[in-house]
Amino acid sequence: MNDKEVALVTGAGQGIGLATVKRLVADGFHVVMVDRNPEPLAKAAAQLRAASNSVEHHALSITDRPAVAALVAALPRIDVLVNNAAIFWDGLFDAMTEDDFKKMYEVNVIGTFIVSQEAAKVMQRGARIINVASRAYLAGYAHSAYITSKAGTVGLTRGMAIDLAERGIMVNAIAPGLIETDMFRSLTPERQQELIAKQPTKTVGQPEDIANGIAFFADPRSRNVTGQILALDGGRSMGISLY
């Protein structure tokens, strides 16, 4: 690890999280990979370690505060935290169960809160927290639980940005649009096509597109940026064709 800056990335076993790990390793960070799904996490970490010793991995859920606290205590420092782990499913409001609604909030908002609070305890002036929200926080069809959770992520970002500013900790969020990962592939092919057709660009983004935005906020030169929500969404947040 030596004197490298340390970045902790949650949901690091696949998709946007894994692309972010690769980008931050390339940018010179030592990256701590966290995911609740042990096998894909270990496999991804082993592949990365074949090329670089700048990664380590820990299988835990971001909702497990004692496990998160133990990990934070075991790390020498945390310069960057990327709160990327989240869950998603489609579901119409009328059919949504209270349990499903709570589950999404528990992971996407409370999990982000737990990891941020534990990491902030050890963060020094100049540290950066990046939350992965979603363009969907604005609106979207059959997404009420997800919208609520991602609006919560945006609210938490802004609240943390204010409260941590005097300690010199910068907090920002990315709001991705459609990105080609398992999360997007969990939609039916018809729904995928329907959503792509509503994109101003008529395209679906790649995980690396989001990693690029995260890398901007993770860069120590972004030291004067806080409380911002960067939409990387093929233009959908301009407000056209939301449904």
Ligand SMILES: NC(=O)c1ccc[n+]([C@@H]2O[C@H](COP(=O)([O-])OP(=O)(O)OC[C@H]3O[C@@H](n4cnc5c(N)ncnc54)[C@H](O)[C@@H]3O)[C@@H](O)[C@H]2O)c1
């Ligand atoms: N793919 C998209 O179209 C899209 C769009 C907007 C926002 N996002 C957001 O981007 C982020 C990454 O999404 P993705 O598409 O790569 O998803 P993904 O489902 O491919 O990966 C999510 C990862 O998070 C992990 N995870 C889930 N719950 C966890 C928990 N409790 N503790 C630890 N790890 C957990 C999963 O095991 C998985 O490895 C999420 O915050 C998601 O909401 C994705």
